Amino acid sequence: MPDSRKMTSSSRRGLLRCMAWAGCGVRWTVIGGVPTARMLDGDAAMATKPAGLSFMQISDSHIGFASQPNMDASQTLAEAMALVRAQKADAAFMIHTGDVSQLSKPEQFDKAAALVEAAGLETHYVPGEHDVLVDDGKAFFARFTPAGSRGWYAFDQAGVHFIALNNVQDLKPGGLGNLGAAQLAWLKDDLSRRADSQPIVVCAHVPLWTVSQEWGWGTDDGLQALALLRRFGSVTVLNGHIHQVMQKVEGNVAFHTARSTAFPQPAPGTAAYPGPIKDLPPGRLRSTLGITRIQAVRTSSPLAIIDTPLGA
Amino acid sequence: MRHSYPVIASTCLFLVVMALPAHADDVAVDIKHFTFYPASITVPAGTRVVWTNHDDTPHTVVDAAEPKVIRSPPLDTGDSYARLFAAPGIYDYFCSLHPHMQGTIVVE
Numbered sequence: 481m482p483d484s485r486k487m488t489s490s491s492r493r494g495l496l497r498c499m500a501w502a503g504c505g506v507r508w509t510v511i512g513g514v515p516t517a518r519m520l521d522g523d524a525a526m527a528t529k530p531a532g533l534s535f536m537q538i539s540d541s542h543i544g545f546a547s548q549p550n551m552d553a554s555q556t557l558a559e560a561m562a563l564v565r566a567q568k569a570d571a572a573f574m575i576h577t578g579d580v581s582q583l584s585k586p587e588q589f590d591k592a593a594a595l596v597e598a599a600g601l602e603t604h605y606v607p608g609e610h611d612v613l614v615d616d617g618k619a620f621f622a623r624f625t626p627a628g629s630r631g632w633y634a635f636d637q638a639g640v641h642f643i644a645l646n647n648v649q650d651l652k653p654g655g656l657g658n659l660g661a662a663q664l665a666w667l668k669d670d671l672s673r674r675a676d677s678q679p680i681v682v683c684a685h686v687p688l689w690t691v692s693q694e695w696g697w698g699t700d701d702g703l704q705a706l707a708l709l710r711r712f713g714s715v716t717v718l719n720g721h722i723h724q725v726m727q728k729v730e731g732n733v734a735f736h737t738a739r740s741t742a743f744p745q746p747a748p749g750t751a752a753y754p755g756p757i758k759d760l761p762p763g764r765l766r767s768t769l770g771i772t773r774i775q776a777v778r779t780s781s782p783l784a785i786i787d788t789p790l791g792a
Numbered sequence: 793m794r795h796s797y798p799v800i801a802s803t804c805l806f807l808v809v810m811a812l813p814a815h816a817d818d819v820a821v822d823i824k825h826f827t828f829y830p831a832s833i834t835v836p837a838g839t840r841v842v843w844t845n846h847d848d849t850p851h852t853v854v855d856a857a858e859p860k861v862i863r864s865p866p867l868d869t870g871d872s873y874a875r876l877f878a879a880p881g882i883y884d885y886f887c888s889l890h891p892h893m894q895g896t897i898v899v900e
Contacts, residue, residue: 547848547869583850583868609889613850613866653856653886653894695826696892753825755849 533638536564536574536601539685539720540740542610543592544582548758553582553742554591560741561599572637574601577720577738578608578648578685580624589623607631608685608721609648617649632663634670641674643667645684647699657686657699657721664704671708679714687719689728689735692748697722706733722754818842818874821895823851823867823887828895837880837899844872851893856884 538560545553564574576596581588596603605624612620617631627633631646645667647657659667674680682688688705690698699705709715715733723745726737743756751757819839822829824846835841843853845867853873855862862885864873877883877899887893 545848583866610850613889651888651891653884653891655891694892696890753827755826755847758848 533640534569534571535637536568536571536599537577537718537738538564538574538596538741539577539738540579540608540723540742541576541592541595542579542582542740542742543595544585544588545742545756547756549756549760550743554595557592557595557741558598561595564599564601568599568601571601574599574603575642575644575683575718576603576605576624577683577718578606579610579720579740580605580608580620581611584611584613584617584620586619589620593623604635604642604644604683606644606683606685607646607648609651612649630663632666640679640681643670643680643682645682645688645705647684647686647688647702652700655700656690656693656696657684657688657702659699659701659705664701664708667705668708671712674712676711677713680709680712680716682709682715682717684717684719686721687726687735687737688717689730691722691726691737692754695748695754697748697754709733820844822846823853823893826851826887826890826893828893831894832896832898834898834900835877838876838878839899840874840876841897842872842874843867845869850889851887852889853885853895854888856886856894 538557541557541560542553543557550556574596580592607617607620607625611617611624612631621629621631625631625633625644627635628644628646631649632644634641634643636642645659646663647659649658650660651658671680682705684699686699687697688699688702690702692698710732713732717733717735719735719737720740722737723740723743724737724747725739726735728735744760745754746757817839819833819835819841821833821841821843823843826847826849828843833841843864845851846869848869850866850868852866853862853864853875854860862875862883864875866889867873877897880899883897883899885895885897
């Protein structure tokens, strides 16, 4: 995917300026097989009942993280859940695209589950690399992905086929995210029973498209998964991991990465290394939790997948 | 490279003393900014290498080759992992969470 980053530089600045990194969710609506994304903000109109299937996405809650710029990732997840609760309208469920915890500790899983439950929505999870640090992730899978003992599974909702993938294990030296042969074989089999016209939503923690080779923000065998999805008319790929919004549309596939509810990471090319942005200006934490960030997100809305047809 | 981080080096030594039996000729590798410093070191056989994570992000030290002779637990901020290299050889390793992070221990 040589042209994998299609955003203009000015558009990207618009997105990053608003880097709505805490207490924020994304609301997705599927109408006629075309998913559209809207950032959650304080606009009452957002809470009106939309037509079609709606669901919520959050990501990278990193419960247990307590360092600059966020000494309490539980608090910001709680605020995000309050926002979801206020904005969910008729959303059918929520997706958490991984890094639920900071260190895969049982108490961090407990805390995250309790906070997410407050949103009042059934929640489907995919594992992030922070969630599978212990015992090959078995504790996370048992608790958060009961439908898939290795972290991958599928389900259907209102005619849309949802696929949850695990691309955070058995990573190779110098490599990126990894799906592996067994998961790709499962995906091929799962998709073989689907009609081309069925809308597909794929969730995975690490981006399936290469956002930054240097920082490992991509998936080594992501192209093999995307090849299996090529025949479908509407494919939406939802990722986390990079703690910032990036979007692109390539053919019939729309890609979107979600913000974290815990801390922001720099955009590739704007810093020497990834990781938490520690030097937010004083007071920026609380101001970003509020309306300021939301305005900037709205400014960037022309970049969202809204009204973008995915079929050929 | 280590001379560029005198404060880190001394902090690391302190942690090693606190957390691990001290060896006078331990060699330190710092994990900082999603990088192993130094990325490559050459040590005599019998040297113990101690990695210490200074990032706010957990990292690991895992053998790049099979079987995985080197395999640390997840290292949170300030955690150290020590391994004695008794046999000569070239040991490539990486962070299994951030596989673009790679390093080499050359044991002579």
